[in-house]
Amino acid sequence: MSAKDRYNITMTRHASFSTSHFFNQDMAEAYDQRNSGLKPISDSLHFLMALLLKDLPRDARALCVGVGTGAEILSLAKAFPDWTFVGVDPSAEMLSVGRHRLEQARVLDRCELIHGYADAVTETGFDVVVTLLVAHFIKRDDRPAFYAALHDRLKSGGRLVSAEISCDLEGAEFPAMLEDWKSIQTLMGATPESLGKLEDMLRSVLGVVPPSETEAMWQAAGFPLPVPFFQAFMIRGWHAARR
Ligand SMILES: C[S@@+](CC[C@H](N)C(=O)[O-])C[C@H]1O[C@@H](n2cnc3c(N)ncnc32)[C@H](O)[C@@H]1O
DSSP states (O other): OOHHHHHHHHHHHTHIIIIIITSSHHHHHHHHHHHGGGHHHHHHHHHHHHHHTTTSOTTOEEEEETOTTSHHHHHHHHHOTTOEEEEEESOHHHHHHHHHHHHHTTOGGGEEEEESOGGGOOOOOEEEEEEESOGGGSOGGGHHHHHHHHHHTEEEEEEEEEEEEOOOTTSTTHHHHHHHHHHHHHHTTOOHHHHHTHHHIIIIISOOOOHHHHHHHHHHHTOSOOEEEEEETTEEEEEEEOO
16 A cells, blocks of 8 residues: 555544544634734744745745644735645634635635645645644654655655654653643643643644654655754744755
8 A cells, every 4th residue: 555545544534533623613713812822933933934935936836734724824925925825624614714814814816725635635746835733633653644745746846844743752851841831732721631631642642753753754755854943842843845
């Protein structure tokens, strides 16, 4: 079975885990308000991403995987007025909120929104693929196929930009990083009860892997040199170019 077939099957199997459970109607409606406490972090991530991508063609075409409520499209559309976008997400509820935000920002006419996983995007040859705060929702075993799907949708020389929760859960620094992470979660409205479950969430529910493992998976997918460009507590970002 090819990596892509495996991705299609496992992503379907995990749909209830990643979309129905987390990104349901309630989450979609609350997402932007909940994330507003993180604005300094997402602003910084988006600012650095735009710097990384400033030399792409003026009319670049971008694929945003796990586009959710459209944050990265809104930011890139402002920085690059001639870019066009394909956004894909398995949560119809998140996409619906995103569609509304993009319409309000008058950028919807530059966007195509697709309900599904990366494999639902039949177009290839993108100048850039962006996937922000998505990869940790994908189990470790399914990650190689996820990155391969992103790789295959880029043109030669096209760029991947990705940020995810990334941490060595067995590392000596993990307990301290967990405490730091709790302060972020508190800003996002976590209760003492949910903070108590945070470690289990990182270990058992999400697919958090150490940074070195993400880099190795990018290389296995065909990106010769993953370059780290961002870290805010447990959120780390990399960029790379397709050969
Ligand atoms: C935390 S949100 C991030 C949304 C947006 N990228 C942002 O930065 O605000 C994660 C999104 O990833 C989507 N998602 C979850 N599993 C996915 C998968 N396997 N492939 C693509 N998207 C996925 C969810 O539906 C959700 O909209």
